[in-house]
Amino acid sequence: ARTASPGGYRYDDPTVRGFALTRLSGAGCANLGAVPIMPLRRPFQQYPVGLTARFTHEREQASPGRYKVRLSTGIDVDLTATKRTGFATFRFPRRTGFLAFDVGGGATDQSSVSVAVTGPAEIQGSATDESFCGGPASPTTHFVARFDRPIASFASWGDDGLVQDGVAARQTINGGGALLGFRLPPGRTLRVKIGVSYVSTANADLNLGAESSRGWNGAALAERARSAWNRALGRIRVEGGSAAQRRTFTTALYHSLIHPSIASDVNGQYRGRDGAVQTAKGYTRYTNISGWDTYRTQMPLLALLQPRVASDVVRSLVEGAEESGSLAKWELAGTETGIMVGDPAPLLIAGAWAFGARRFDAGAAFAAMARAATTVKPGPFVYPSHTTPVDGGKWGEFVGRPGLDDYLARGYVPLDHGTGFIWGPAATTLEYALADFAIGRFARATGRAGAGAPFARRSTNWRRLFNPATRYLEPRLASGAFPTPFSHLLENGFVEGNSTQYTWFVPHDVLGLSRLLGGEGATRARLDRFHADLDASNLSPYAWLGNEPSFGTPWLYLWLGAPWRTQAVVRRAVDTLFRPLPAGLPGDDDLGALSAWYVWSALGLYPAVPGVNGMAIASPLFPSVTITSGLGQLRIEAPGARSDRPFVHDLRLDGRPYGSTWLPVSALRGDRTLRFDLRPVPQKGWGTSKAARPPSFPRG
Numbered sequence: 001a002r003t004a005s006p007g008g009y010r011y012d013d014p015t016v017r018g019f020a021l022t023r024l025s026g027a028g029c030a031n032l033g034a035v036p037i038m039p040l041r042r043p044f045q046q047y048p049v050g051l052t053a054r055f056t057h058e059r060e061q062a063s064p065g066r067y068k069v070r071l072s073t074g075i076d077v078d079l080t081a082t083k084r085t086g087f088a089t090f091r092f093p094r095r096t097g098f099l100a101f102d103v104g105g106g107a108t109d110q111s112s113v114s115v116a117v118t119g120p121a122e123i124q125g126s127a128t129d130e131s132f133c134g135g136p137a138s139p140t141t142h143f144v145a146r147f148d149r150p151i152a153s154f155a156s157w158g159d160d161g162l163v164q165d166g167v168a169a170r171q172t173i174n175g176g177g178a179l180l181g182f183r184l185p186p187g188r189t190l191r192v193k194i195g196v197s198y199v200s201t202a203n204a205d206l207n208l209g210a211e212s213s214r215g216w217n218g219a220a221l222a223e224r225a226r227s228a229w230n231r232a233l234g235r236i237r238v239e240g241g242s243a244a245q246r247r248t249f250t251t252a253l254y255h256s257l258i259h260p261s262i263a264s265d266v267n268g269q270y271r272g273r274d275g276a277v278q279t280a281k282g283y284t285r286y287t288n289i290s291g292w293d294t295y296r297t298q299m300p301l302l303a304l305l306q307p308r309v310a311s312d313v314v315r316s317l318v319e320g321a322e323e324s325g326s327l328a329k330w331e332l333a334g335t336e337t338g339i340m341v342g343d344p345a346p347l348l349i350a351g352a353w354a355f356g357a358r359r360f361d362a363g364a365a366f367a368a369m370a371r372a373a374t375t376v377k378p379g380p381f382v383y384p385s386h387t388t389p390v391d392g393g394k395w396g397e398f399v400g401r402p403g404l405d406d407y408l409a410r411g412y413v414p415l416d417h418g419t420g421f422i423w424g425p426a427a428t429t430l431e432y433a434l435a436d437f438a439i440g441r442f443a444r445a446t447g448r449a450g451a452g453a454p455f456a457r458r459s460t461n462w463r464r465l466f467n468p469a470t471r472y473l474e475p476r477l478a479s480g481a482f483p484t485p486f487s488h489l490l491e492n493g494f495v496e497g498n499s500t501q502y503t504w505f506v507p508h509d510v511l512g513l514s515r516l517l518g519g520e521g522a523t524r525a526r527l528d529r530f531h532a533d534l535d536a537s538n539l540s541p542y543a544w545l546g547n548e549p550s551f552g553t554p555w556l557y558l559w560l561g562a563p564w565r566t567q568a569v570v571r572r573a574v575d576t577l578f579r580p581l582p583a584g585l586p587g588d589d590d591l592g593a594l595s596a597w598y599v600w601s602a603l604g605l606y607p608a609v610p611g612v613n614g615m616a617i618a619s620p621l622f623p624s625v626t627i628t629s630g631l632g633q634l635r636i637e638a639p640g641a642r643s644d645r646p647f648v649h650d651l652r653l654d655g656r657p658y659g660s661t662w663l664p665v666s667a668l669r670g671d672r673t674l675r676f677d678l679r680p681v682p683q684k685g686w687g688t689s690k691a692a693r694p695p696s697f698p699r700g
Contacts, residue, residue, distance in 0.1 A: 007023045007024050007025055007026065007027055007031060007032075007033075008020055008023050008033050008107065011057075011582035011583075012582070014054045014055060014056065015052050015053070015054055015055075016038070016052060016053050016054070016055055016069075016071060017036060017038060017048070017051055017052045017102075017105070018036020018037055018038040018051075018100070018102050018105065019036060019037050019038070019077065019079060019088070020032070020033040020034055020035060020036045020037075020106070020107070021034045021035045021037075021086060021141060021143060021194065021196050022034040022141055022196065022333070024259070024288060024332075024591060025255060025258045025259060025589060025591055025592065026255065026585075026588050026589025026590055026591060026592070026594070026595075027133075027290070027588065027590065027591065028133070028588040028590065029132060029133035030107040030108055031107055031108065031132055031133075031332070032106065032107055032108075032129070032139075032141075032332075032333065033105075033106045033107030033108075034106050034127050034129075034141035034143075034196075035101060035102065035103050035105075035106070035125070035127055035141065035143055036102045036105050036106070037088070037099060037100070037101055037102070037145075037192075038051055038052075038053075038099070038100040038102065039071070039073075039075045039077065039090045039092070039097065039098070039099055039190075040073070040075075040097070040098040040099070040100055040179075041073050041074070041075065041092065041093065041094065041097070041098070042098065043098055043155065043163070043179055043181065044100075044163060044179070045162075045163055046161050046162060046163070047102075047157045047161035047162075047163065047177070048102075048105075048161070051100055051102065053071040053072050053073045053075070054071070054072040055069050055070065055071050055072060063226070064225070064226065064229035064233070064254055065080055065081065065222060065224075065225025065226050065228070065229050066078075066079065066080045066222045066225060066226065067079045067080075073093075074092075074093035075090060075091065075092055075093065075097075076089075076090070076091040077089075077090055078090075078091075078218060078222075080218055080221050080222035080225050081221075081225060082211040082212060082221060082224070082225070083211060083262050084195065084196060084197070084207035084210075084211055084262065084265065084266065085193060085194060085195045085196065085207055085208050085211045085212045086193070086194045086196070087191070087192070087193050087194075087212060087213070087218045087221050087222075088191070088192045088193075088194075088218075089189060089190075089191050089192075089218045090189065090190045090191075090192070091187070091188055091189045091190075092184060092188045092189075092190065093188070094184075094188065095183065095184045095185075095186070095188055096181065096182065096183060096184060097181075097182050097184055097188070097190055098179060098180065098181050098182070099179075099180045099182070099190070099192070100177060100178070100179050100180075101115060101123065101125070101145070101177050101178045101179075101180070102177040103115045103125050103126075103127050103176060103177045103178065104127065104176045104177060105177065106127055106129060108129050108130060108131055108132065109129070109130045109131065110127050110128055110129060110130065111128045111129070111130045111138065112126075112127075112128045113125070113126065113127045113128070113176050113177075114126050114127075115156065115176070115177060115178045117151065117154055117178075118144075119146075120150045120151065121146060121147040121148070121149065121150050121151060122144065122145065122146045122147070123144075123145050123151075123178060123180070124142075124143065124144045124145075124201045124204075124205075125142075125143055125178075125201075126140050126141060126142045126143070126201065127140070127141050128140040128141075129141075129333075132332050132337045132339070133330075133337065133339045137332045137333070137335045137336075137337045138335055139198055139271075139332065139333030139334055139335050140198065140271075141196060141197075141198065141333070142196070142197045142198070142199065142200055142201045142203070142204045143194055143195065143196050143197075143201070143204050144194065144195045144201055144204040144205045144208055145192055145193075145194045146192070146193050146194075146208065147180075147182070147190065147191070147192050148190065148191040148192075148216045149182045149183065149184065149185070149190055150182075151180050151181070151182065152181045152182055152183045153165070153180070153181035154178065154179070154180055154181075155178070155179040155181075156176065156177065156178045156179065157176055157177060157179070158176045159176065163179055191216045191218060193208060193212040193213070193216075194208070195207040195208030195209075195211075195212070197265050198263060198270065198271045198287075198333055198334050199265055199269050199270060199271055199277055200277075203265040203266075203267065203269055204265075206265060206266055206267055207265055207266050210266040211266065229254070232257050232305075232306070233250060233253055233254060233257075234628070235305040235306075235627065235628050235629070236253055236305070236599070236603075236625065236626070236627050236628075237625070237626045238250075238602075238622040238624070238625050239622060239623060239624035239625075240622050240623035240624055240641065241621060241622045241623070241641075241642070244579070244580050245602075245621060245622070246622075247580040248578050248579065248580045248584065248598070249598070249599065249602050249621075249622075251580060251584075251595070252578070252595035252596070252598040252599050252602075253595070253599050254595075255589055255592050255595035255596075256297075256298055256301055256302070256592040256595045256596040256599055257302070257305070257306070257592070258591070258592060259288050259289075259290070259294075259298075259591040259592055260286040260287060260288050260289045260313050260316075260591075261286060261287055261288040261333075262284055262285070262286060262287075263285045263286055263287035263316070263333070263334050264280045264284055264285035267279075268280045268281065268285075270285040270287075270334065271334045272320070272323040272324075272334070273320040273321075273323045273324035273328070273331075273334065273335070273336060274323040274324050276323075278319075278323065280319075283311075283312045283315050283316075283359075284309075284312045285312070285316050285319075286309075286312055286313045286316045287316070287331050287332070287333055287334045288331065288332060288333065288591065289313065289316070289317065289328055289330070289331045289348070290330055290340075290590060290591040290593070291328065291329055291330060291340070291344030291345055291347070291348055292329070292330065292340035292341065292342060292344045292431075292548065293340075293548055293590035293591055293593040294348070294590070294591060294592065294593045294596075295344050295347035295348045295351055295610055296347075296548060296551050296552070296593065296597075296607070296610060297551065297593055297594075297596035297597045297599075297600060297607065298591070298592045298593050298595075298596040299313075299347075299348050299351045299352055299355075300351045300352075300354070300355045300607040301355075301596045301599060301600065301607075302352075302357075303351065303352040303353075303354075303355035303356055303357035303630075304355045304356060304627075304629045304630065304631070304665075304668075305627075305628075305629055305630070306630075307355075307356045307357040307358070307359070307629075307630035308357075308359060308630075309357075310352045310355075310357035311352065311357040311358065311359035311360050312359075312360075313348070313352070313357075314348065314349050314352050314353075314357065314360045314365065315359075315360040315361075317345050317348065317349065317365075317368075318349075318360060318361065318364050318365045318368050321345075321368040321371075321372075322364070322368070324336070326372060326398055326399075326400045327343075327345035327346075327368050327369065327372050327400055328345060329342075329343070329344060329345070329398070329400065330344075336398050338398045340495070341422075341423055341424055341427055341428045341431055341495050342427070342428060342430075342431025342432060342434070342435060343372060343373065343400055343401050343431065343432055343435040344431070344435070345368075345369065345372070345400075345435075346369040346372075346373070346435045346436075346438040346439045346442065346611075347434065347435055347438045347610045347611055349365050349369065349438075349442060350438035350439070350441055350442040350445075350610070350611030351438070351607065351610055351611055353442060353445060353446070354441075354445070354607075354611055354612055354613035354614075354665060355607070355613065355665055356629065356630045356631050356665065357630075362442075362446040363446075363448075365442070366439070366442060366443055366446065366448055366451070366452075369435075369439045369442070370439065370451070370455070372400035372401060373400075373401060373404075373432075373435065373436060373439060373455060374404075374408075375404075376404050376405045376408070377399045377400075377404075401432060402422045402428070403417050403422045403425065403428060404432075406478070407429065407432055407461070410464070410478070410480075411458075411461045411464045412425075412426075412429040412461060412464045412465060412476055413425040413426075413428045413429050413432070414475075414476060414477055414478040415475040415476065415477055415483060415492075415493050416477050416478050417478070423495055424491070424493055424494045424495035425475055425493055426465055426473065426474065426475035426476075426493035426494050426499075426502065427493070427494045427495040427497070427502060427505075427549075428495075429461060429462070429464070429465055430462055430465065430473070430502060430505050430506070432458075432461070433458065433459050433460070433461040433462045434459070434462075434505075434507070434508060434610060436455040436456070436458040436459045436461070436700070437455070437456065437459035437508045437610075437611065437697065437700050438610060438611035439452060439455040440452040440453065440455040440456030440459060440700045441456075441611045441612060441697075441700075442611060443455070444456075445613070455700070456699060456700025457699070457700060458700070459508060459509075459697070459700035460509070460698070460699070460700065462505075462506050462509070463512070463516075464476065466516050467482045468516075469482075470482075470486075470488070471516065471517055471518065472488055472499045472500070472503050473499060473502055473503045473505070473506075474486060474488075474493070474499055475492065475493030475494075486499075487499075488500045488541070489539055489540065489541060490539065491538055491539070494549075495549075496538055496547055496548070496549060497538050497544065497547065497549035497550070498538060498539060498540075500530070500540075500541045500542075501538070501543070501544060501549050501550055501553075502549055503517075504527075504530070504550070504552070504553045504556060505549055505552075507552050507608060507609050507610060508609055508610075508611075508612075508696070508697045508700070509696050509697055509698050510556055510559035510560075510694075510696050511559055511696035511698070512696065512698045514559065514560060520560045520561060523556075523560055524557065524560050524562055524565070527553070527556060527557060527560075527565070528565070529541075530542060530543055530553065531543050531553070531554065531569050534569070534572065534573050534576070534577060534586075535576075535577055535586050544587075545573050545577060545586060545587075545597075546577070546585070546586030546587025546588075546594065547587050547588075548590070548593060551593075551597055552606075552608055554566055554569040554570045554573060554618075555570070555606050555608045555616045555618070557569070558608075558616050558617075558661040558662075558687070558693060558694050559693050559694055559696060561688040561689075561690075561693065562684075562688070563617075563618075563648065563661050563686065563687040563688065564647055564648075564682035564683065564684055566616070566618050566661075567618050567619045567646045567647050567648060567682075568646055568647070568682075570601050570604075570606075570618045570619075570646075571618075571619065571621070571643065571646035573601065574598065574601050574602055574621055575643050578598050600615075601618065601621075602620070602621040602622065603620055603621075603625060603627070603636065604617060604618045604619045604620035604621070604636065604638075604676070605617060605618070605663065606618065608694060609694070609695070609697070612695070612697075613664060613665040613666065614662050614663060614664045614665060614694070614695070615662070615663045615665070616661060616662060616694050617648075617651070617660070617661045617662065617663055617687075618646075618648075619638070619641075619646050619647065619648050619676060619678055620636050620638045620641055620676060620678075621641065621643070622636075622638070622641060623637070623638050623639055623640065623641045624636070624637055624638075627668075629668060631665070631668045631669045631670075632668060632669050632670040632671055632672065633670075633671045633672075634668050634672050634673075634674065635671075635672070635673045635674070636673075636674045636675075636676070637673060637674070637675040637676065638675070638676040638677075638678050640678065641676070641678050644680050645678040645679055645680050646678065647678060647679050647680065647681060647682045647683055648676055648677070648678060648683060648686055648687065649677045649678070649679050649683040649686060650676070650677035650683075650686065651674065651675070651676055651677070651686070651687075652673075652674070652675045653667065653672065653673070653674055654672055654673055655673070655675075658674070659686065659687060659689070659692050660687065660691070660692045660693075661687040661692055661693060661694060662692075662693070662694040662695065
């Protein structure tokens with residue numbers, strides 16, 4: 001993907017400086033990368049000189065659960081993992097070898113690191129991060145590494161980078177690591193198993209004992225990992241299409257299922273949002289929850305395919321709110337970063353419920369959502385780990401809705417909001433309105449319609465940003481005026497997008513937006529112009545499908561009686577923006593959000609209204625798809641489907657004509673079959689009637 005700070009791997013960079021214990025998939029900022037481990041032929045004297053090697057892709061293999069590479073130093077590396085441990089096999093060119101544990105060399109600055117020899121063939125340590133994407137984040141990664149050979153020599157380095165021999169243990173600050181030497185058997189191999197924990201080294205050791213092979217059979221662990229991924233990926237099976245299309249789809253599905261990440265150890269313990277050690281009872285605690293990114297696409301997909309996991313993610317959010325006083329916005333390794341905008345947790349929770357993940361306390365979830373949406377909090381935006389909370393705040397608590405005082409009083413967050421920095425007040429307003437919609441829908445779905453009614457009413461607040469003079473959604477000042485002059489191509493008031501792109505961001509009331517834009521005809525024409533380019537930028541008048549604000553725009557034609565336009569635009573995006581290549585994504589994957597967009601689009605379905613139990617219908621890319629979900633098995637048949645046949649001429653559900661462009665999630669219960677008749681030319685009569693269109697919710 002095109003990103004300045006990929007998650008530790010960049011295809012066009014031929015240099016390796018270590019294999020880290022923790023990573024995020026597709027984030028837009030440097031992240032985690034705890035404790036890079038580098039195999040070396042010989043020791044080095046001055047960090048980081050001599051701590052890198054080169055490689056070529058011809059000598060590299062990667063698959064779910066395994067990675068292999070030969071380095072320019074002649075060292076072969078073979079890596080695999082379990083849920084909470086890693087296993088590495090290093091084969092050296094000679095019968096001596098070295099491992100550098102660059103404990104202070106994570107992807108971001110560390111506030112403290114430690115490493116110590118704790119046995120003849122064991123070391124332990126930890127590293128504490130300082131930040132993530134400009135927000136505070138201070139997770140501590142504890143590790144225990146055990147070797148199949150005794151440690152023959154030990155050296156360490158500190159802040160000055162000078163390697164010192166014979167030091168039995170060393171504590172360092174803001175840098176440092178350990179250099180271990182080994183005498184190798186005739187096969188010249190060294191095996192390492194590593195347990196990881198966010199709680200303690202003792203728990204890292206427990207994880208290691210419970211999950212890693214009792215012996216040293218890395219191949220068996222790799223096979224277990226492969227089998228686990230095959231089961232997960234087998235939830236959706238596609239047939240037909242080209243080899244490139246099948247590879248692109250499977251890769252996207254794999255990316256969609258990597259996150260969120262397990263945070264609890266094998267004994268159930270985890271580091272809570274309050275900083276204390278907690279125990280998950282009856283569920284698995286998850287973290288690395290990038291709400292703003294994933295509520296649109298990844299969470300509904302996860303809930304459909306793995307409802308138990310999605311339910312545990314929601315429970316993690318809700319119990320995290322009980323620990324800290326607030327639902328997480330963007331949680332990293334158990335700590336709240338506060339990055340991005342809006343209030344995404346209600347959208348995650350409502351989306352999970354809508355798509356079948358319901359093994360959590362709906363009452364507690366609603367209470368947490370309602371509290372964040374109605375409680376104005378003073379004080380700092382976030383209480384990071386190294387500060388003392390004020391105004392009665394808890395450690396790890398943050399202001400879930402910055403600008404809520406203005407939002408409640410005015411119905412929007414002003415561009416000149418005066419009580420602290422808010423990134424993109426106009427985008428924030430639109431996100432709050434959508435989150436309010438999700439709270440209202442969740443309340444209705446769980447028997448709390450009365451309690452949810454105020455939030456449903458607030459979901460109409462998007463209208464307060466509509467400027468009738470320009471027919472755009474624009475930021476407003478505290479006075480109520482729209483700022484002038486104003487450019488619809490700049491980010492002013494918005495987040496990773498502009499007014500042109502955010503004007504479409506009303507997925508819960510598309511018909512209401514269409515009326516304000518001049519009616520169906522005018523709105524369709526405007527959408528046509530907007531989709532002239534699908535891979536623009538945040539400073540253009542066109543769609544940027546590589547980023548979240550534009551994800552839903554190709555599907556809006558369905559509300560306007562032009563489903564053939566959705567079918568054409570979605571297919572164009574699927575065919576031109578995604579490839580099984582190093583730069584095969586049109587943007588940051590954002591923990592699976594972009595890949596999940598592709599998965600849905602290739603299926604011909606899309607969760608177009610966050611928090612609502614239904615999917616918009618386009619057309620499938622493959623002739624045959626089988627989806628095994630928590631609800632049943634859906635078979636999608638489209639004989640003769642291919643890239644140049646995106647247009648639906650007929651659709652049948654279990655053999656009966658189905659003329660709607662909206663499929664309720666309830667229709668997936670049991671064994672069902674959707675059969676498409678696809679052609680290369682549009683059928684402008686199918687799915688166009690008022691009754692055939694997706695629902696719009698003008699009152700929330």
